[in-house]
Amino acid sequence: MAATLALLFLSQALLYTTVTSASVCGRPRVAEGIDVTVMKRVFEAGEEVTLKCEQGYLPSSMGTARIRCTSTGQWTESNLACSPKMCPIPEQLQPFAKGRTEAPFRSVLNFSCDDGYVLIGANGSSCLHDSSWSHPPPICKAVNCPLPNPPRDGRVVHGRPVTGTKTMYGQEWTYECNPPKAPSHEKGFCNADGTTTEPPVCREVSCSIPTNIPNGFITFAVMRPHAYKEKVKYACNEHYKLEGQAEIQCQNTGNWSSKPICRAPCTVGIKRGRIFYNARKIWIEDLKPNRVLHGEIVVFYCLNRDEKCGYPVSSTCNDGTLPIPECFEEPGKVEYNLKSKSLPSEIRMCAASPSERATRPA
Missing domain, CATH: 2.10.70.10 (Complement Module, domain 1)
Structure with a gap:
């Protein structure tokens, strides 16, 4: 069932009456949930009132429930507190209740269905004084549409077998025309409002x-x-x-x-050095022809001067362009020919590249 849930929490305003005489008391100020409907509007000095929770509320503490009107026109203190009864949220609606499993007395659940569905039942429900809901959750029923009409000089092709005279919201089909004609639109749908896509016009294209x-x-x-x-x-x-x-x-x-x-393919734009390509570590002069295909990866080797180790940096051929990593330094002829074992590709590999080390947590 697809439904949308909203919780509206209603509160009772405090009811009281103000009087000016010092020898009488007006209706006492009370906390939410205390019953004032049976109280008089004016009380004489010395009169007592026993407070109690109104229907739909329960005492949440064992406080003083009896108060007395004093000669100064003030009521004695009461710490009686009343909490609203709770209604359990129906299990099928809990995914919409943001983690809540119950709602207080007088809360209202408002229901609505997603597009393409019709609400069967009440569109709202209130939490009653006996911890029950005024209405059960409704059902969201998918809209039905009449079967589509075929185009003139054509037919309807359904993606799944169709029985009866109706199809369900969300279903789609394809229109075909007799060759060599083409439909003005190829797809049809059962719409959210219960209507069916109008058949296309078949014309030569x-x-x-x-x-x-x-x-x-x-x-x-x-x-x-x-x-x-x-x-x-x-x-x-x-x-x-x-x-x-x-x-x-x-x-x-x-x-x-x-x-x-x-x-387009790429050329590896270095004259001296070693690369890793096609699962092989090769010297650049051995890459014959000097060409890598679009989307292929070439690995270059850079030097970490502080730790005196080498680390790999990859680059991807993109439509004729293969970027050379900024950290790569092409060796000179002497270094390349006579000291090749000292190149970054030949020495000890670093445990991690500088960029990886910079992003690791301390």
Whole structure:
């Protein structure tokens, strides 16, 4: 059941009467929950009143319940306290009650259903003096819609078997037209207000002659306008990586679906050093040809001067661009040729990179 719950807590105002004579007392000021309905408006000096909790409240302490009107026109003190009785919130509504399992006397639960559902029952319930609710929780019933009408020169295709003459809110279906016509809209729904999507209009649709894409080509197609739902397939030039759907389709709007993109490979832009690529640690001159594909990762090695250790930093080829990490220092010719064992890629690896160490908790 889908329902929304709101708790409204109502309080009783303090009731009292003011009198000016010093020999009489007005109706006493009392705390919430104490019954004043049977009290007089004016009391003479010496009169006593026994306070009690009104219906729907219980004494929460064993305080003084009897008070007396004094000759000064004041009442003696009372520390009687009354607490409202509690109504248990129905189990099916507790997920909406923000952790509460009960509500005090005179609280009100207001009910509503989500879009597409009809409320069966009362839209509100009050906590009564006997710790019961005035109305049980309602039921939220899904809206029903009449079955859709097929388009002229077409039909309705349901995603699941349909029985009877109605369908439920949230259900959808597809409209199809007799070839070569296309529907003005392809999807239909049972709407929240109980109405069904109007059937589409079937009309002839064609898409323009397909064009090539940068760094790619059409694998096979006759260069002509294409009818609704006809397809064309693309591929990329060597070493370029296709991103998106290889096939595009002529849509009911007369436009092609989105063409794929051919992403360019990258060159590793260093002359000296060692990298980690394709699960291998290799010297840059051994990378032949010097090329990595779009989306592939290349690891460079940087030096931690304080700890005299090396650490890896990865970079990703993105459509022809492979950023070189700022910490990477390309060695000189002498250092590279004669002291290669001292390079960051060859010495002891650090326990953690500087960035990882900076983010670790102390």
